[in-house]
Amino acid sequence: MIMKRFIPEIFRGLISDGISNAKKYLAEVETRFVKNEKSKIGTLLTKLVLMKYKNKGSIREYIMKMSNVVSKLRTLKFEISDDLLVHLALIFLSSHFGQFKVSYNCQKDKWSLNELISHCVQEEERLKQDKTESAHVATKDKKSDQTKDNKDATMTTNKK
Template sequence: MKRSIPEAFHGSISEGENAKEFIDEIEQYFAKIEKAEMSNLLAKLISMKYKGKSNIREYIMEMSNLASKLKALKLELGEDLLMHLVLISLPAHFGQFKVSYNTQKDKWSLNELMSHYVQEEERLQRDRSESVHLSSTSQNKKRKKTKGVAEGSS
C-alpha cells in the first residue's frame, strides 16, 4: 500500500534519501511553523489592552487561553507573569486597584484576581451610574430654578 505525501513535501524526497532524513525535514518544517505561531501568540498576549467592551472575566480568560496555547508550544509563562500582564493591560481607571494589589503581601491566583476585578468593575459601574444620576438630577433642578426665575420676571 502506497502512502501519500503531504502537499507541502510532495517531491521533496528523492529515491536516494532515506526515511530518517525525510522525517528530519518534516520536523524542521513544523518547528518553523511552531516558532511563528509562538511569536504571534506572544505578541498578541503582550499587546492586549482591556477596552471595556467585554466583561473583565472574559478578557482575563482570553489572556489565560493565550498563555495555555503558548504552554502547549512549550513556552510556559508562570502565573505571576500572566497576572502582571493582566495588571499592565488594564486602563487607568483600575489604577487604585493595581496599587492596592501591589502593596499587599499576599499573592493571588489568577481566579482570585479575576474575582476581585469583577467586583471592582461592578463597583466602578455603580459609581458611574450614581454619578450620571446625580448629574441629571442636578441639571433638572437647575432647569426648574431657571424656568421659575424666568416665569417670575415676566
C-alpha cells in the same frame, strides 16, 4: 520506487528520486513542512502583550482569554509564570481600575489567578454601581439647572 502518479507535482521536485520507501518519503515531506514553533510563540506573545481591557465585556472573560493564550504558550514549552500573568493582567487594565491597582501593589500578599479574577469581578461591579449612581446624580442636577434657567428666563422676560 514510489509511483509518481500518486505524488502531486508540487512535491516531486522537493524530494530526491532515490527514496524508494514510502515511510522515508513521508518523513522527508514532513521535515519540509514542520511548523515553526518560534513564529507561533512570537504570534502568541504579541497577542498576549497587545491584550488591553477596554471596559467591554466581562473582566472575567478578559483574564480567561489571557490565561488561554498563556496555556497555548505552555504547550509550546514556553513557560510564563502565574505571577507574571497576574501582573500583566493588572498592567493592561484600563485607567478605571487605577485605585484597584494601587490597592494590590500596597498589599504584601500575591494573588493567584483565581484570586485576581474574583477581586476584579468585585471591582467591576463596584465601578458599575458608582457609574449608575453618578448618572442619577447628573440627571437630577441637569433637571434642576434647567428649572433654574427657565425661572431666570421668565424673570428676565417679566422685567422687560
